[in-house]
Amino acid sequence: MNSNGSAHLLTSILQSLQAPAGRNTNIRTIVNNSAVTLSRLTNPLNVSLLTTQILAAPALWNSPDLVSVCQAVFDIFRLSTGERVRESSRAISLTDWIEAVINGADSRVPRWKHALASGGILAAFDANDARLPFTTRSNLEAHLLEVVNLHFEFLTSGIETQSCVLAISNTYRILSEDAKYMINYPALTGAVLPAMFLSSEGYQTGDFLRQIDRGIPSAKRSSKHATPFSLKEFLARPFVRNMGGLAKLAATSMDSSADAETINGALSVLATFSRSLTSIWCETQLSTLPDNAIISQDPVQTNTAQLWQLLKASLFSTVVVLESVVRALLHSHHMTRNNEVHSFASQVICILRDLFFITHRTNPAAFGTYNFVFHACIDIVMSNPGQAESLAGQLAPIQTGTLPTHPANILRDLYFLNTLEHLVIACTPRFCTSIVSPSLSPYLANPSANTLLREPFESAHSLTLAMIGCPQLVETSFKILPEYIESVFMAYPQFLSTRQFRLAIASLVKYTSPPTALSGIKRDLPDVILEMLCARIDSADGRHPVTAWKPQQQQQDATPDGAAPAASGATQAEQEGFTERDACILALLDSLPFMEEAALMRWLEVSARYVGETTRGDSREILRGRVWDVISGELDVGRSQLAIPWWSEGGREMVLGIAM
Secondary structure, three states: OOHHHHHHHHHHHHHHHHOOOOOOOOHHHHHHHHHHHHHHOOOHHHHHHHHHHHOOOHHHHOOOOHHHHHHHHHHHHHHHHHHHHHOOOOOOOHHHHHHHHHHHOOOOOOHHHHHHHHHHHHHOOOOOOOOOOHHHHHHHHHHHHHHHHHHHHHOOOHHHHHHHHHHHHHHHHHOOHHHHHOOOHHHHHHHHHHHHHOOOOOOHHHOHHHHHHHOOOOOOOOHHHOOOOOHHHHHOOHHHHOHHHHHHHHHHHHHHOOOHHHHHHHHHHHHHHHHHHHHHHHHOHHHHOOOOOOOOOOOOOOOHHHHHHHHHHHHHHHHHHHHHHHHHHHHOHHHHHOOHHHHHHHHHHHHHHHOHHHHOOOOHHHOHHHHHHHHHHHHHHHOOHHHHHHHHHHHOOOOOOOOOOOHHHHHHHHHHHHHHHHHHHHOOHHHHHHHHHHHHHHHHHOOOOOHHHHHHHHHHHHHHHHHHOOHHHHHHHHHHHHHHHHHHHHHOOOOOOHHHHHHHHHHHHHHHOOOOHHHHHOOOHHHHHHHHHHHHHHHOOOOOEOOOOOOOOOOOOOOOOOOOOOOOHHHHHHHOOOEHHHHHHHHHHHHHHHOOHHHHHHHHHHHHHHHHOOOOHHHHHHHHHHHHHHHHHHOOHHHHHHHHHHHHHHHHHHHHOOOO
């Protein structure tokens, strides 16, 4: 392009940049025209002039959405640099052109805007791109990091910090190792996390839920007065759109500055966000609406799928940061000596509790990062029994002894029951009597077909079994044992799955048989349980398979780890072939490995008789196979020395139903 053409192009773009911002201002057009013009200029003075004007243009910077403007300006320098590199046959060299751009970011322009120029240029190159000379790259990196470190150290909010966060998040992956070493990582962590979770440009401490709730159509609210909120536009904001990259940057920063003060600051931000998010969720109508509900006057701009996409993204971003926190806790000997690690791990568990209403809709079993964070923190807390019981108290339901009515509170109870199953071994009898048992009783005493109550009901059974197996809770367990045994038999098969029924019976026999502490209180407990089971076998239906309960089908996304949703229906389908009588006999067979040797022979005879009397073809083969599995592979040495001779001296014929 000749000099007259360049001058005309420059004059035109300068006029558009100086125009006042308004509704008719097309930011994308200004970005494209500015990038093209800047790349084609060959006079260094004009390059510097246009750079200065871009960084101070009223048409851009008078906009109320300054973070989007920062992204637009960053894109101008990235695009113009890329265009300049592709068209190398210019009167001005690439090095001189870059130097002219940097010279344009002078003292007339606020320092925080300088990062957009140097960061945009760097973003146009790969990490080892030879087209960018080493000296030029080093100068650009030094220029960027000088501005970024300065603002991160002295400012933690505002457009200045947000601009630097945007610049460093878009360029971090291409920085050299020497440049990365220059970053003030504690200050970076302290700036990135509030920008992600607390700022108006990020997740707004969950306030976007209130804005969505105001737009839900209702009879009481006129659509004319509903606050317009486009979730589609919210998802397109620079920070929200790049939340995955910001989370990785924050995690990397945590890995490089894993001291107690930085971890405490990070957990404080995440705890503030998670508490506020779940609190607002419970306050709004969103928490009680079905998935197919209309949540906006314009469903294209705000719909349920977009909402859950946003909530899941917030969960994934939080867990990515928490993973780096947990790694730091596991590697820090100093924090372990000061017992800070246990307090931090408890905070992580509470943050995950607040976000459980989102986690429950994903597939946590296949979410490897989530499982690592949760179980690692459980292990850390369990190394300090006092902290473990303190954590259990923090997670306990606000009101024990009654079934919650709000779906969010039911999920909160579910998280408590699931987590306490790991912590109960460290809890005292007093705590279990005052907190745990009252929390369990509403679910055990009121089995329900309600989908929301089904999972807490099953978790309550699992937690009760875990309590009964704790040696320090013998007296507490003995008090709840009769009621629990009765609830197991009452709940099956309508409310308790076949798998859980078999597990419950076998576990009860195991925990009440010698040499456990419970057997010392009442030695004949296993016989009582099994006699009740035999009475159930005699009256059970042996012809029709049990209809296995199936959870309501719910669409699940792939997890951030790339795993597909776990196939939960396989076990259910397999169990549908069992009749109620089959399940009870299988529970009896499952219990054999845990009986004391004196009782084993008697119950082997009883089991063999029931199996031999079975006439249903499919059931007979399943039960016979299970008998052989127990005798040949699940009994210990002492019990095997009794069972194997029994098998060869008439037991086999009893199982096969052959008259002796």
